[in-house]
Amino acid sequence: MFKNFHFPVALAALIAACGTQPEPVGNVPEPQVVNVYSHRHYDVDKQLFADFEEATGIAVRVIDADDDQLLSRLAAEGPNSQADVILTSDAGRLGLCKQAGFLQPVRSEVLDANVPKHLRDAEHNWYGLSMRARVIAYDKNRVKPTEVASYDALTGPRFKGKLLVRSSENTYNQSLVAAMIAHFGREKTLDWCKGIVANMARDPKGGDTDQMLAIGEGLGEVALVNSYYIGKLLTDTTSAKQKARDVIAVSYPGLGGSTGTHVNVSGAGVARHANNKENAIKLIEFLSSDVAQRVFAEGNMEFPVKSGVAAAPAL
Numbered sequence: 001m002f003k004n005f006h007f008p009v010a011l012a013a014l015i016a017a018c019g020t021q022p023e024p025v026g027n028v029p030e031p032q033v034v035n036v037y038s039h040r041h042y043d044v045d046k047q048l049f050a051d052f053e054e055a056t057g058i059a060v061r062v063i064d065a066d067d068d069q070l071l072s073r074l075a076a077e078g079p080n081s082q083a084d085v086i087l088t089s090d091a092g093r094l095g096l097c098k099q100a101g102f103l104q105p106v107r108s109e110v111l112d113a114n115v116p117k118h119l120r121d122a123e124h125n126w127y128g129l130s131m132r133a134r135v136i137a138y139d140k141n142r143v144k145p146t147e148v149a150s151y152d153a154l155t156g157p158r159f160k161g162k163l164l165v166r167s168s169e170n171t172y173n174q175s176l177v178a179a180m181i182a183h184f185g186r187e188k189t190l191d192w193c194k195g196i197v198a199n200m201a202r203d204p205k206g207g208d209t210d211q212m213l214a215i216g217e218g219l220g221e222v223a224l225v226n227s228y229y230i231g232k233l234l235t236d237t238t239s240a241k242q243k244a245r246d247v248i249a250v251s252y253p254g255l256g257g258s259t260g261t262h263v264n265v266s267g268a269g270v271a272r273h274a275n276n277k278e279n280a281i282k283l284i285e286f287l288s289s290d291v292a293q294r295v296f297a298e299g300n301m302e303f304p305v306k307s308g309v310a311a312a313p314a315l
């Protein structure tokens with residue numbers, strides 16, 4: 001629009017125009033917006049926001065940041081923060097946001113109906129919108145499904161030098177370990193961590209997908225990864241991932257006792273100092289709706305939280 005903008009001429013025209021333009025009559029409504037602070041890192045979110053804009057006419061402005069940046073930004077901005085919605089992965093992070101006073105409780109019949117009780121904050125500060133399981137990806141030519149039926153199986157002699165996992169600095173691993181501590185205590189969990197380190201095929205490096213690519217290269221037989229990365233790998237058509245795609249299968253291991261596979265949520269809450277609170281609630285409600293839940297499932301291979309919406313077939 002401002003291509004070929006010739007400043008002095010254009011400025012003169014603008015000044016002239018200002019002098020002759022009639023004053024607007026009555027209140028001109030502010031354009032409807034919602035400001036989202038996000039540290040989700042998925043393309044599918046852009047599509048969800050565009051769908052919301054189209055459905056409601058409310059413009060979505062996104063500020064992307066990594067975990068630490070987002071939290072320190074919210075702390076620094078305090079009451080002056082522009083954030084209306086905080087969108088993030090990991091229940092631990094959502095809990096930290098609540099603890100730090102970055103969120104406010106909201107009541108919504110839609111959210112209460114769409115998000116099961118165990119996947120949202122009991123005091124209504126945040127709502128889980130999608131789920132991911134921390135699972136075992138394994139080489140189906142070398143490993144039997146019965147050998148990877150539990151997380152404990154990864155620490156036995158069977159997988160000495162065969163295990164691939166990203167760094168323990170990563171939230172996904174920390175949350176898995178936190179769940180184990182909650183269920184079984186520190187001592188047993190520490191033993192498990194030592195068993196994992198003892199079985200590593202190499203020093204941890206890369207993300208979850210890199211661990212599966214390493215299995216494709218024959219560097220190991222089992223890897224701890226988030227379920228959506230497996231779904232993405234299995235539906236990827238690029239030749240670079242062909243070797244991994246040909247051999248990877250997924251096991252949903254038990255945590256121990258009668259406890260099933262460890263899952264976590266990605267979710268959102270309304271920011272404490274939101275200027276557009278109603279729009280913020282509308283956006284979170286939209287993300288919990290059937291149409292958005294299907295996008296989480298099919299577009300990002302996350303498990304929907306709303307009952308009745310199917311998971312992606314690849315998973």
Ligand SMILES: [Fe+2]
Nearest residue numbers: 041089208226
């Ligand atoms: Fe991720």
